[in-house]
Amino acid sequence: MDRKRIALVAHDARKPDLIGWLGANIHALEGNVFWSTGTTGRLVREAHPQLDITSLKSGPLGGDQQIGAMIAEGRIDLLVFFVDPMTAQPHDVDVKALTRLATLYNIPMACNEATADMVISSPLFTSGYRPRAVDFAAHDSRRL
Ligand SMILES: O=C(CO)COP(=O)(O)O
Numbered sequence: 001m002d003r004k005r006i007a008l009v010a011h012d013a014r015k016p017d018l019i020g021w022l023g024a025n026i027h028a029l030e031g032n033v034f035w036s037t038g039t040t041g042r043l044v045r046e047a048h049p050q051l052d053i054t055s056l057k058s059g060p061l062g063g064d065q066q067i068g069a070m071i072a073e074g075r076i077d078l079l080v081f082f083v084d085p086m087t088a089q090p091h092d093v094d095v096k097a098l099t100r101l102a103t104l105y106n107i108p109m110a111c112n113e114a115t116a117d118m119v120i121s122s123p124l125f126t127s128g129y130r131p132r133a134v135d136f137a138a139h140d141s142r143r144l
Helices: 012-024 038-047 063-072 092-104 113-121
Strands: 005-010 033-036 052-055 078-082
Touching: 005 012, 005 038, 005 063, 012 038, 012 078, 012 113, 033 038, 033 063, 038 052, 063 092, 078 092, 078 113
Parallel strands: 005 033, 005 078, 033 052
Antiparallel strands: none
């Protein structure tokens, strides 16, 4: 199988949901390679030790930025980010930057279970599909 490089992030109230979603879909997901913000990664590793996961810094300490940098470098194929829409985050600007970069670089981004279910059940998920590269010139509004 084509190993997808998957970033996993969850806000605190959504971490149990992410653990549960991974468990419910473990057969579809194991064999891929995972990157995560710090606390999410630690909890995922405890719950699902069979997953190949590397934890970065905790989100409020720069982990969202690290995932964003990986996206900018073309090192992530899918972002699963279970967002808590009911709680203010001290690092909201980092969260916004991460979702912006995923949008800019045309990375599939699932912010809830329904979307994540649809992404991993798509035939594109198990194929060699790669999203179309972004035309950066078209995004550069400073061009004269
Ligand atoms: O805050 C987060 C995402 O914005 C997640 O960070 P942790 O996985 O370290 O809790």
